[in-house]
Amino acid sequence: MEALKEKIRRQGRVIGDEILKVDSFLNHQVDVPFLMEIGQAFAQRFAGERVDRILTAETSGIAIAVLAAPAFHNVPVVFAKKTASRNMDLTYYESRSKSYTRGQSGSLRVSKAYLPAGERVLILDDFLAEGNALLALADMVKQAGSTLVGAGIVIEKAFQPGGQKVRDAGIRLESLVRIQAMEHGEVVFQ
Amino acid sequence: MEALKEKIRRQGRVIGDEILKVDSFLNHQVDVPFLMEIGQAFAQRFAGERVDRILTAETSGIAIAVLAAPAFHNVPVVFAKKTASRNMDLTYYESRSKSYTRGQSGSLRVSKAYLPAGERVLILDDFLAEGNALLALADMVKQAGSTLVGAGIVIEKAFQPGGQKVRDAGIRLESLVRIQAMEHGEVVFQ
Numbered sequence: 281m282e283a284l285k286e287k288i289r290r291q292g293r294v295i296g297d298e299i300l301k302v303d304s305f306l307n308h309q310v311d312v313p314f315l316m317e318i319g320q321a322f323a324q325r326f327a328g329e330r331v332d333r334i335l336t337a338e339t340s341g342i343a344i345a346v347l348a349a350p351a352f353h354n355v356p357v358v359f360a361k362k363t364a365s366r367n368m369d370l371t372y373y374e375s376r377s378k379s380y381t382r383g384q385s386g387s388l389r390v391s392k393a394y395l396p397a398g399e400r401v402l403i404l405d406d407f408l409a410e411g412n413a414l415l416a417l418a419d420m421v422k423q424a425g426s427t428l429v430g431a432g433i434v435i436e437k438a439f440q441p442g443g444q445k446v447r448d449a450g451i452r453l454e455s456l457v458r459i460q461a462m463e464h465g466e467v468v469f470q
Numbered sequence: 471m472e473a474l475k476e477k478i479r480r481q482g483r484v485i486g487d488e489i490l491k492v493d494s495f496l497n498h499q500v501d502v503p504f505l506m507e508i509g510q511a512f513a514q515r516f517a518g519e520r521v522d523r524i525l526t527a528e529t530s531g532i533a534i535a536v537l538a539a540p541a542f543h544n545v546p547v548v549f550a551k552k553t554a555s556r557n558m559d560l561t562y563y564e565s566r567s568k569s570y571t572r573g574q575s576g577s578l579r580v581s582k583a584y585l586p587a588g589e590r591v592l593i594l595d596d597f598l599a600e601g602n603a604l605l606a607l608a609d610m611v612k613q614a615g616s617t618l619v620g621a622g623i624v625i626e627k628a629f630q631p632g633g634q635k636v637r638d639a640g641i642r643l644e645s646l647v648r649i650q651a652m653e654h655g656e657v658v659f660q
Contacts, residue, residue, distance in 0.1 A: 309584040310532075310547040312539040342500075342532045343547075349502040357500040357533075394499040 281321050281456040284434070285469055287314065294462045298437075306434065307340035307406055312347060318456065319348030322404060322432040325454040329429050331355055332399040335421065337377075337388055337413050338362055340406045344434060348404055358395060360388040360417060373423045375416035388416045390424075397425035408433040408455060411442025418451055430454060438470050471511050471646040474624070475659055477504065484652045488627075496624065497530035497596055502537060508646065509538030512594060512622040515644040519619050521545055522589040525611065527567075527578055527603050528552055530596045534624060538594055548585060550578040550607060563613045565606035578606045580614075587615035598623040598645060601632025608641055620644060628660050 293301040305311035331352050336345035337360045345357045363386075372389045395401070401421045408414060414431055421428045430452030436443050438458040446453050458470040483491040495501035521542050526535035527550045535547045553576075562579045585591075591611045598604060604621055611618045620642030626633050628648040636643050648660040 303581065304584070308548060308551065308581060310536050310539075310549070312536055312547060313544050315536070339528045339532065339549075339551075342529065343536045346500050346502055346505070346533045346537055349500075354503050357502060358498060359500070359529075361498065361529075391493065391498060394494070 281318070283314075283317060284321075284457050288435070288457065288467055292467060294465045294467060297462050298440075300435065300437075300459065300462060300467065302406075302435070306344070310343045312343075315343055315347040316350070318344065318434060319351040321456055322348050322402075322454070323351035325432060325456075326402060326429060329402075330400050331402045331429055333358065333395075333401045333426075335360065335390070335395070335401050335403050335417055336405055337417060341404060344406055345404045348432075352402070356394070358390055360390045360420065362386055362388060373420040375419040375423075377412045377416035388413065388420070390420050392424070395420060395424040395426065399424075399426040400429050401426050402429045403431040404433075405431070406434045408436040408442045408446065408453075409440045411440075411445040414442065414446055414451075415449065418446075418449065432456070435459065471508070473504075473507060474511075474647050478625070478647065478657055482657060484655045484657060487652050488630075490625065490627075490649065490652060490657065492596075492625070496534075500533045502533075505533055505537040506540070508534065508624060509541040511646055512538050512592075512644070513541035515622060515646075516592060516619060519592075520590050521592045521619055523548065523585075523591045523616075525550070525580070525585070525591050525593050525607055526595055527607060531594060534596055535594045538622075542592070546584070548580060550580045550610065552576055552578060563610040565609040565613075567602045567606035578603065578610070580610050582614070585610060585614040585616065589614075589616040590619050591616050592619045593621040594623075595621070596624045598626040598632045598636065598643075599630045601630075601635040604632065604636055604641075605639065608636075608639065622646070625649065 291304045334357045433455040436455035436458045460470040461468040481494045524547045561582045623645040626645035626648045650660040651658040
């Protein structure tokens, strides 16, 4: 997606050789019309596939998923939660995950009511690095007895092992941009 | 907002006499077209006011704020963060808050770059109960040297002190529905 590469070149900031900050438009400040374009790009990638539900993980997946929904006939969106709230259902799917940016291990949870069996589910998320969050989401789709259509990722860090792990798991992966390396403060796209 | 009252009557679940679960459409599963209607309702309440930016708090404010943006000429949305990430700017506004549903005290943070001075900022959030998150957001708008247009709340629990605290602070408060009480599993609207 050329517009996304251009946005990353203009607004992204590279920290060290692993961290790309895109918080001016993706995960702190949100550029709503741009994320709607991203949603349309995902819809083009998965054109011809029936999608009944979009699944993502809090926090940074939420804006991406809800702003993509209009391009997917406004199907329901559900975001997996990282912490148990007193408002949460007692019956939920759970899968262990490890957040790359926070360096913590934790669980993702989705109430069973919002991940019914027999659906075709599309996962959307902002980054793919180690792949742990995505594999945890995929595991919950399987637990639910639904079919995973695939995963749409805004930015894949192709120099980290997540993409290979996800493809090896037989998951259709559509990354809008793939970053080969981050060198001397610059992003090198694949 | 009658459609919201009806949605709460049909889909809301009352737990005890203080908790209202609306996770079928608002804060776990997201009903995107309905949240866009909510965004339009906020735009009607604040019609005639210039809004340069929408501010909310993670997690449950994000979907509401980004889906309201189209009704506010797609202004930038920024969501305050609850935890310090290694990706976060070192220069941020911070204000202490206490989450009602999690029973924990914590800080909200916004990078200074995404809360510039001299703007007119609208706060949007899902619930108003104790008012702490909203007052923390308002405090950061003040720290930034911007003007707070007001706060749009989806559901105000009018039997808790937040609404009064916010109005006493001189903040214009527009709640789409106000709940007077929750009795015997039923919601009583004001």
